[in-house]
Amino acid sequence: MPALDMEVGFFILTASQPNFNRTIASLRPLYYTYFMRNKLREGIKKPSFILALILLVFFLKGVFLATVYPMFTGQDEARHYNTIQYLVQPSGLNLPLNDRYAKTNNDNFSDYNFSQEILQVGQASGIDRLRSDIFNTINFSSGYNGRNEAAIDSNGWKPYNYFSYRDIALPGLYHQLGAAIEKAFANQNILVRFYSIRIFSVLLGTLAILFAYLIAENVGFPAEYALLLTAIVAFQPKLSDYFTNINYDALLIPMFFLFTLGGVLALKNGLNWKNFSVMLLAAVAATLTKGTGLILCGTLALFILYFFHEYARRKNPGLLRPFYAFSVLIVVVLFTFFKQYLPLGGGMGAIMDSLAKYLDKSLTLGHFALTSRTYWGSLGWVNSWTLSNFTDIIWLIEFIAAIGLVVYLFRKDTPVWLPEKKYIWFLLAMVAVLQLGIRAYDWRTFESTGALTLGTPGRYFLPSLVSHVILVATGLGTLLNMGKYDRYFKPLLAFCFVLLFSLSFYLIFDVIVYRFYL
Amino acid sequence: MKKITDKKILLAILGIFLLAVFWRFATLLSFPDSGVAFKKDNLVKVHPGETITQKFIAGQKGMAKVEMLLRGPGLQYQNGDEMKMFLADQNCENKLRSGNLKPSFLASNNLYEFNFARLPDSAGKTYCLKAAFTSKKSNAKSLQVFTTNDTSAPYFLNNVTLNLEYKNQPLSLRPVYGNSNMLQDFNQLNQRISQYKPWFLKHYFLWAVLILFLALSLALAVSLILL
Structure with a gap:
């Protein structure tokens, strides 16, 4: 240990000198500097320090991005903020209501059925000019305040909705939490309220990154690999981007991560009240946030069945037969419940025909490429070779990793520094249930409208990002292990991190800041 | 000759990428x-x-x-x-x-x-x-x-x-x-970004967020590479 050697060295050196006390006093600052520097070096390599740094950087990145994005430019952001304002709106106001129908995809911001404050502030801040074409920005003033910012600061517009057909999302848990923030800052102008809720989304994202680390650590990766994987998740461009918006997915994604963590802990320590509570909390919170959360409820039920089966198999095989009968009942109940979300009307022939039409439209290379590009955060705002082609590099890495993952699942012996198979099967299941759930709902929408109106934009699959990254890492690690190149796993993860880190910076400064301000 | 380790290679790659990103940004910095x-x-x-x-x-x-x-x-x-x-x-x-x-x-x-x-x-x-x-x-x-x-x-x-x-x-x-020097360009960019933002995300606060973000991000990247 270098610090201890230095201490002993200093003692031997000074003890042999005359004027021992004076020498000690003069050498003390040098000794403490060296000692502290060694302590600092040891400290900054501690997983807890680096984890804290990852979380802090993610938070600061989120706050900066939340600042860079102008108001109401996030995905469905005005609609979600309008929902929050509607929840805060006092009841019994007897407002004169306009019967205009709520339309989507309007050219003018004023054509949306949002609150008076949102409509007026949007127009005052120049959102129509921003939306008119990609080469237009707002009309900037020469100082730190916008041309109409004084009007916005004066809080003269009402945060009330004056339309019978309000353009709001289905209010959920995220909106309730946002409403609490909106109420807490009720006497502040909309800029304070709006950006405070955006920062709340960033905080939720920071929590998600913490869950990502805990998942990576508990599936069995050594600390340094877990940190690198966490950093890769933290710098996934779309994830960072999404957590700067006012959108209910900002709560859904951390709840999916939390559920995954609960499942991993259950597999690691056995199902107990702690990890069951974590999974139940995550499933309930996700369901109260957005319909997609129902997937977790179904998964939780199947997960419990799995544990009961394992218990019966190991401790009391006599219970297996009644257990199987009970399982069939549970599966029937689950199917009956989830059937309402699937287009299963008509006979088997009609169902297969409908499914075939849907798959024919949706399972195309073009759709897959678009889903993947939006999943990774590619923005089509600039003529960039990097943004047009970086997903090709990612697909190559994923293809190679998929081969490795298949090998891993059929191998008898697996390296100790990779997760055990039970975790990999669980993470694969988490990816699969999300894919099935989203595509099932997309199929249902296709059946009723005849078109891919919902679609499968990449952001819908962000809740399985951690599972995805760990699966890719496991596949790559397996291939390296087969070739006896284990020592290259950490540099490979670090290289992937450097690529995503650089891509994030490129997107932030050369694309997003450029588009909105230069 | 000093051994070129994978850590040094990764640091060099990081340096090159970041240089490219900010070089590009410097060429885009006009108003x-x-x-x-x-x-x-x-x-x-x-x-x-x-x-x-x-x-x-x-x-x-x-x-x-x-x-x-x-x-x-x-x-x-x-x-x-x-x-x-x-x-x-x-x-x-x-x-x-x-x-x-x-x-x-x-x-x-x-x-x-x-x-x-x-x-x-x-x-x-x-x-x-x-x-x-x-x-x-x-x-x-x-x-x-x-x-x-x-x-x-x-x-x-x-x-x-x-x-x-x-x-x-x-x-x-x-x-x-464009301005006569890059500091003036950054000041003008700060002014533009600060518009229609709350007081805690304007001017000096925005500088603080940006500088902390850049410094800590770099520290994090180097720490992870040297891990």
């Missing part, structure tokens, strides 16, 4: 006149060999670029199309700057730009912009340039001149300005 909102109102056809002229007043000092809108597909470089640009004084005689019109970095097949060395004293001065279209293809199609009905913009004088007079139709063009 279009945001008082001008581009509109695609009407079109002027320019045949090979023809020149269009537009006089305008630069609103600020440090003009370094002029942006124009062309109708898609725009300049066909594979056919040898070229739009030679000349910036002259108000009499359209003394040439101050020249160059070629190039597509913008923005993903718009309409936006083109003419970059030139910065004019420090451009504020309030009248300039004459000439755009001469040439093509190596013998039967090249005409280029279509957008004009605007917005005669309220204070920067446009007269009308576009070609062979015919176009009444009240200045070109859809926008001057772009």
Whole structure:
């Protein structure tokens, strides 16, 4: 240990000198500097320090991005903020209501059925000019305040909705939490309220990154690999981007991560009240946030069945037969419940025909490429070779990793520094249930409208990002292990991190800041 | 000779990528006149060999670029199309700057730009912009340039001149300005980003967030590589 050697060295050196006390006093600052520097070096390599740094950087990145994005430019952001304002709106106001129908995809911001404050502030801040074409920005003033910012600061517009057909999302848990923030800052102008809720989304994202680390650590990766994987998740461009918006997915994604963590802990320590509570909390919170959360409820039920089966198999095989009968009942109940979300009307022939039409439209290379590009955060705002082609590099890495993952699942012996198979099967299941759930709902929408109106934009699959990254890492690690190149796993993860880190910076400064301000 | 370890290679790659990102950013750091909102109102056809002229007043000092809108597909470089640009004084005689019109970095097949060395004293001065279209293809199609009905913009004088007079139709063009040093550019960018933001995300607070983010991100990247 270098610090201890230095201490002993200093003692031997000074003890042999005359004027021992004076020498000690003069050498003390040098000794403490060296000692502290060694302590600092040891400290900054501690997983807890680096984890804290990852979380802090993610938070600061989120706050900066939340600042860079102008108001109401996030995905469905005005609609979600309008929902929050509607929840805060006092009841019994007897407002004169306009019967205009709520339309989507309007050219003018004023054509949306949002609150008076949102409509007026949007127009005052120049959102129509921003939306008119990609080469237009707002009309900037020469100082730190916008041309109409004084009007916005004066809080003269009402945060009330004056339309019978309000353009709001289905209010959920995220909106309730946002409403609490909106109420807490009720006497502040909309800029304070709006950006405070955006920062709340960033905080939720920071929590998600913490869950990502805990998942990576508990599936069995050594600390340094877990940190690198966490950093890769933290710098996934779309994830960072999404957590700067006012959108209910900002709560859904951390709840999916939390559920995954609960499942991993259950597999690691056995199902107990702690990890069951974590999974139940995550499933309930996700369901109260957005319909997609129902997937977790179904998964939780199947997960419990799995544990009961394992218990019966190991401790009391006599219970297996009644257990199987009970399982069939549970599966029937689950199917009956989830059937309402699937287009299963008509006979088997009609169902297969409908499914075939849907798959024919949706399972195309073009759709897959678009889903993947939006999943990774590619923005089509600039003529960039990097943004047009970086997903090709990612697909190559994923293809190679998929081969490795298949090998891993059929191998008898697996390296100790990779997760055990039970975790990999669980993470694969988490990816699969999300894919099935989203595509099932997309199929249902296709059946009723005849078109891919919902679609499968990449952001819908962000809740399985951690599972995805760990699966890719496991596949790559397996291939390296087969070739006896284990020592290259950490540099490979670090290289992937450097690529995503650089891509994030490129997107932030050369694309997003450029588009909105230069 | 010192051993080149994988950590050193990764640090070098990180350095190269970040340098490339911020170098690119430095080249993009200029400020279009945001008082001008581009509109695609009407079109002027320019045949090979023809020149269009537009006089305008630069609103600020440090003009370094002029942006124009062309109708898609725009300049066909594979056919040898070229739009030679000349910036002259108000009499359209003394040439101050020249160059070629190039597509913008923005993903718009309409936006083109003419970059030139910065004019420090451009504020309030009248300039004459000439755009001469040439093509190596013998039967090249005409280029279509957008004009605007917005005669309220204070920067446009007269009308576009070609062979015919176009009444009240200045070109859809926008001057772009730069400051004399990068610190002034960053200050101006800070001002733009600060607009329509709450007090805790403006000015010095914004600087604090940005500087902390950059410094800690770099520290994190280096820590992870050296782990």
